[in-house]
Amino acid sequence: MKIRTRFAPSPTGFMHVGNLRTALYEYLIAKHEDGTFVLRIEDTDQERYVEGATDVIYDTLKIAGLKHDEGPDIGGDFGPYVQSERLSLYKPYAEELVKTGHAYYCFCTKERLESLKESGATGYDRHCRTLSEQEISDNLAKGIPYVIRQKMPLEGETTYNDLVYGDITVPNEDLDDQVLLKADGFPTYNFANVIDDHTMGITHVVRGSEYLSSTPKYNELYRAFGWDIPTYVHLPLIMGKTVNEDGTETVSKLSKRHGSTGFMDLINDGFLPEAIINYIALLGWAPSDNREIFSLEELTEAFDIHGISKSPSVFDYDKLEWVNAEHIKAMDLDTFTMHAGRYYEKFGITSDKFELLDEILKPRITRFTQLEEKLSFLGELADYDVSLFEHKKSKSSIESSKTMLADAIPLLENTEWTREAITEALKKYAEDHEIKNSVIMWPVRIAAAGVAVTPGGCAEVLILLGKEESLRRIRIGLDKIKEL
RNA sequence: GGCCCCAUGGUCAAGCGGUUAAGACGGCGCCCUCUCACGGCGCAAUCAGGGGUUCGAGUCCCCUUGGGGUCACCA
Numbered sequence: 001m002k003i004r005t006r007f008a009p010s011p012t013g014f015m016h017v018g019n020l021r022t023a024l025y026e027y028l029i030a031k032h033e034d035g036t037f038v039l040r041i042e043d044t045d046q047e048r049y050v051e052g053a054t055d056v057i058y059d060t061l062k063i064a065g066l067k068h069d070e071g072p073d074i075g076g077d078f079g080p081y082v083q084s085e086r087l088s089l090y091k092p093y094a095e096e097l098v099k100t101g102h103a104y105y106c107f108c109t110k111e112r113l114e115s116l117k118e119s120g121a122t123g124y125d126r127h128c129r130t131l132s133e134q135e136i137s138d139n140l141a142k143g144i145p146y147v148i149r150q151k152m153p154l155e156g157e158t159t160y161n162d163l164v165y166g167d168i169t170v171p172n173e174d175l176d177d178q179v180l181l182k183a184d185g186f187p188t189y190n191f192a193n194v195i196d197d198h199t200m201g202i203t204h205v206v207r208g209s210e211y212l213s214s215t216p217k218y219n220e221l222y223r224a225f226g227w228d229i230p231t232y233v234h235l236p237l238i239m240g241k242t243v244n245e246d247g248t249e250t251v252s253k254l255s256k257r258h259g260s261t262g263f264m265d266l267i268n269d270g271f272l273p274e275a276i277i278n279y280i281a282l283l284g285w286a287p288s289d290n291r292e293i294f295s296l297e298e299l300t301e302a303f304d305i306h307g308i309s310k311s312p313s314v315f316d317y318d319k320l321e322w323v324n325a326e327h328i329k330a331m332d333l334d335t336f337t338m339h340a341g342r343y344y345e346k347f348g349i350t351s352d353k354f355e356l357l358d359e360i361l362k363p364r365i366t367r368f369t370q371l372e373e374k375l376s377f378l379g380e381l382a383d384y385d386v387s388l389f390e391h392k393k394s395k396s397s398i399e400s401s402k403t404m405l406a407d408a409i410p411l412l413e414n415t416e417w418t419r420e421a422i423t424e425a426l427k428k429y430a431e432d433h434e435i436k437n438s439v440i441m442w443p444v445r446i447a448a449a450g451v452a453v454t455p456g457g458c459a460e461v462l463i464l465l466g467k468e469e470s471l472r473r474i475r476i477g478l479d480k481i482k483e484l
Numbered sequence: 485g486g487c488c489c490c491a492u493g494g495u496c497a498a499g500c501g502g503u504u505a506a507g508a509c510g511g512c513g514c515c516c517u518c519u520c521a522c523g524g525c526g527c528a529a530u531c532a533g534g535g536g537u538u539c540g541a542g543u544c545c546c547c548u549u550g551g552g553g554u555c556a557c558c559a
Contacts, residue, residue: 009559010559122487122555170487170488189559209490209552213555236489239552252553290506292507311491314496316495316510318510363521364522396518438518444518452519456521457517
């Protein structure tokens with residue numbers, strides 16, 4: 001049988017990386033077996049509707065490259081794919097359960113439920129479970145609002161199997177008579193989920209491990225309807241760290257308070273979609289070999305449910321950063337230029353310099369957003385301090401720099417403006433004067449750039465600035481120190 | 485608190501009864517070097533504790549401890 005998985009987010013306007021990883025694994029599990037990946041929007045909470053929230057879901061999946069085969073926007077044979085458009089579907093199922101004795105009407109008021117909770121009760125006390133036929137029809141006739149609750153077995157235990165966690169057993173008495181149909185006629189998430197997964201032919205229910213303990217309740221539903229129970233794949237949670245006031249650290253389910261944890265936040269911080277996907281795939285899953293850098297296609301090929309781990313994992317920005325850098329280093333020139341384009345444009349860099357920039361910048365950035373800072377020396381010459389000319393390891397001092405800059409000016413004026421020629425000329429000078437290359441390279445680079453740290457060396461900096469500007473800056477540098 | 489789950493370095497993790505307990509990130513050191521990176525080499529750092537089972541346990545069982553999740557007319 002062909003695998004069918006589904007991603008069923010609720011439109012909250014925010015796509016968490018935890019949710020995205022769930023979507024990713026659902027995608028990979030299906031696609032590894034050439035199965036079908038379905039998108040279903042779970043919007044049964046009318047009070048939490050957020051304008052434009054479904055677009056965030058579409059945009060995220062699109063940018064991440066997780067292409068769904070069926071969904072609200074593209075249709076499919078099992079639609080509609082938005083729960084609010086399937087509302088009429090659920091009530092009959094709930095009523096069927098009442099008829100077959102697997103569910104019952106509950107007329108308890110919110111106030112009663114509230115006081116029950118305050119009295120320290122664990123779950124619903126099943127008050128309406130034993131109402132007589134007469135009481136029920138009377139209440140119904142009087143138009144008293146009601147919900148439909150699931151009738152759970154009161155004794156024994158339920159065991160089910162999960163592909164990641166193995167057999168899980170839960171005492172039935174701990175199973176709450178959960179609400180299936182709310183007073184407004186809307187199904188609860190728990191109910192709609194089961195109905196939809198079954199009617200949409202979902203074979204593998206993949207979700208976070210927070211559902212581990214409520215899964216028996218779902219299974220009771222499948223049993224009551226006489227439906228096959230799907231294959232379960234529960235995923236370990238992604239955690240975030242927070243520092244407490246006393247300095248200790250706490251880890252908990254990743255949420256907004258852990259910083260930039262939304263997919264779009266990460267994108268804005270300069271992380272590449274493919275790097276984020278790559279990294280989160282590795283959070284809770286390990287390939288059979290030691291590989292760490294994957295494209296989505298490679299992940300699809302390599303993914304294996306047996307590689308999923310059980311323990312929660314902490315989201316590590318440092319590792320993400322490294323993965324991002326690896327993806328940048330693996331880029332071809334055109335792709336790199338495409339990402340760097342807005343920064344090149346900002347500094348007025350012409351296309352003849354792209355190849356050189358690509359080469360020197362690639363190994364030096366971990367995110368494209370760093371380009372602004374890396375290229376800033378190409379803008380206005382900074383009013384730097386003369387102490388920059390001193391560098392012990394390069395054997396450069398203010399004193400030596402006076403000579404070097406003074407000699408470099410005529411030397412460079414007569415040098416062809418290519419990387420090789422400049423390097424050659426400077427090295428030749430060093431050789432002729434029996435000094436280390438750095439004695440001349442250092443001050444020239446500093447004078448040209450006006451900052452201590454530059455991407456690339458002396459020759460690269462000079463090329464990027466151009467002959468005229470380079471010489472202008474070197475003269476300024478000389479002026480700064482010659483009277484000292 | 486009840487129930488469920490988890491437990492290898494700071495982090496991600498390999499391991500699926502016999503290994504000098506991989507690898508990666510991060511950290512540190514060295515090399516390369518005109519700066520910063522990249523790259524190369526190396527170092528430090530892990531089986532939570534206690535009982536069993538076994539010729540042999542990181543691997544299996546139990547307990548303890550620790551961590552997480554969950555207990556809504558939210559999803």
